[in-house]
Amino acid sequence: MTIMPLLTAGLETVLNSVLYRDRGLKAARQRLAGRSLSLELQGFSHPLILLFSEQQVDVISAWEDQADCRVRTRISTLSKLRDRQQLSALIRSGELEVDGDLQVIQQFSALIDLAEFDPAEYLAPWLGDVAAHGVGAMLKKNLAFIQRDAARKQRYLSEAITEEWRLAPGALEAAWFAEEVDALDRHLTELEVRLNKLEAK
Template structure:
């Protein structure tokens, strides 16, 4: 049985439930999960994490005893992808996900957290006042956009280097040409094999 000190999980549980309380829409999403429990065996963690949902919020524990409605073995980076049901088959085939029980519960739980919609400006305004809150929100939006723009530029640069300059990755047209050449070669081989069988 994998287990760990309760203190960090109590703090994380408190944080998650406070965030859920700040999103009015989360109550409806949480209602679908009330009374359910899910166990996560995450590759990067040395323990299993059990999440139970009741009318008051989420409960976290590292004690892995007892039955659960859904058990998942996966990686941290895969968790956000679980909210889209179209990803499940691909992840299972790729060996990145093993699941027992109702997979819909995992999707609903991930969506509950992933779709949090909190008015941070209003939260800040209640703490520090309207003007500073608006100023901080503007800075956050600009910095987030700058990070997104930088990531896009880096991706375009890397693609250009790999395809155009270093020729590490084939361009799409080169790939299609190579595929066509292979098909033609296969057809020639099949014709030669038929001729050899006929001659013999």
């Protein structure tokens, strides 16, 4: 048994609860109604195809028709889609390859950007408002701590690799080396021109 049916069912449930629960997002959802988006993620053998309607989004892994918009990217890039201002930068940098109707991915990005994911809202029916708010605040605080800690460890590792262990050059050393290579290339070109002039005589 493959994991794709489980993944598509889980993603469909999450997207429907986050994007289709809030009535304030109705206008943004209507712009996507009847459209399809294919997400081809590196490392996955099948694409994730999102079929939008006014009531829900269906997520499938196999579809006969061609999607209105096809996006190829990495899993790590998906979180950047929440900021619709970054969309054109992601496309220009090559992190996001888009084929088909660009408006579909733009409208999907806008819908995700407008949606608010508040864990307290989903926990309130089971825990009560006060307890859900406390758990939500604790989750946000812990997530912020984990992100700061991961960034700090990444910085430490980068400094250790370049400064302590000398496994990789630092930014200034790499820039100096590139300038030296360019200068050497210019000198070789000048030398070649001079040799060609001497041979012509």
